[in-house]
Amino acid sequence: MTVENTQTRRAELLAIAAGLFAEKGFKNTTVRDIADASGILSGSLYHHFDSKESMVDEILSTFQEELFAAYDAVLAGDDDARTKIERAVRLSFEAIDRHRHEVAIFQNDADHLGKFERFGYLAERNRQSREVWMTLLTEGVESGALRPDLDVELTYRFIRDTVWVAVRWYRPGGKLTHRDIADQYLTILLDGIAHA
Amino acid sequence: MTVENTQTRRAELLAIAAGLFAEKGFKNTTVRDIADASGILSGSLYHHFDSKESMVDEILSTFQEELFAAYDAVLAGDDDARTKIERAVRLSFEAIDRHRHEVAIFQNDADHLGKFERFGYLAERNRQSREVWMTLLTEGVESGALRPDLDVELTYRFIRDTVWVAVRWYRPGGKLTHRDIADQYLTILLDGIAHA
């Protein structure tokens, strides 16, 4: 088998594993589940990967690398504060659309996995995410785009939670695109649901 | 042992189990974990409960009964639409404060448990919750309290998600009380974060 096909097979297996991890949880997914879904036996998986842990490791680290590169691009841009916040929110919903398995795994299992040394980068990424949002929100308040009496820390948690938790019900190909949902969420977040 | 003490012991064991289920997840908590934390051996737990499943069943059903009685009281009241929405939100944060283990278990494990017949009432409670919020929001739009162009279905999901997901970081005795958090969340939800 060529190098290309080997890497393709590896990616295929990881995609199958990601779907199962997202659906059932990491601990609740057995290597036999992954092997069954892949049409091979459990022992054969160990030709491709060291362990079940190394599979979820590769899934999460690859995703996080791509996600944070996108956040960095927003931060480095020269848009005003409000536009940057909008871009960061839209980017997150796009990640849910394109990588919903990875987002779901991160949401459901990162806390537990993060306790092990091997997954220390997950906690580091959490800090990095907090820094991105706190920077954007503080800039927003200082520039007058956001209400001056805002509790920035609480607002950060509010945005983080509301955005990522949408992975629980969002399905690509549904009535609303990820762009529609981002629009609606931004309207509520910025202007509220009360009648003006 | 008296009936009172027997029931007290049962409640003690359930409280210990709830804490572990909330922290590590239902599947990831072993009966040995529960027994260890209770100061007895795993076999002894089966004198009190049929199975691990029946423990989480009792924990969740008891909590849901109390929670939905509270929602019903809000619906049955004669407050205006906006006040009812505020009361329902505050009530949810109070539930997170008083029953955070139960809320966490519901958030993390209800989807998976709900697939089994025994836990069919979880899906039924979800429908009931949706009905409560859809009623409140529709009433809010029709009375002019909420923006007329609101996507009610999406707003329902937004509120549901944002409220319950707070159980991930809220800890009683922290800097902010559950009342403080409800106030801030309602301000953001109703009026947004943008500068007027």
Added chain:
DNA sequence: GTCTATAAACCGATAGAC
């Protein structure tokens, strides 16, 4: 009401044939 002891099933992972 708790303990001792253990059954029966399931889990992650390995060794070696093909």
Added chain:
DNA sequence: GTCTATCGGTTTATAGAC
């Protein structure tokens, strides 16, 4: 690259002594 076969450990749950 996959299969056969299996090891060692863990899990839920049970039976019976105390």
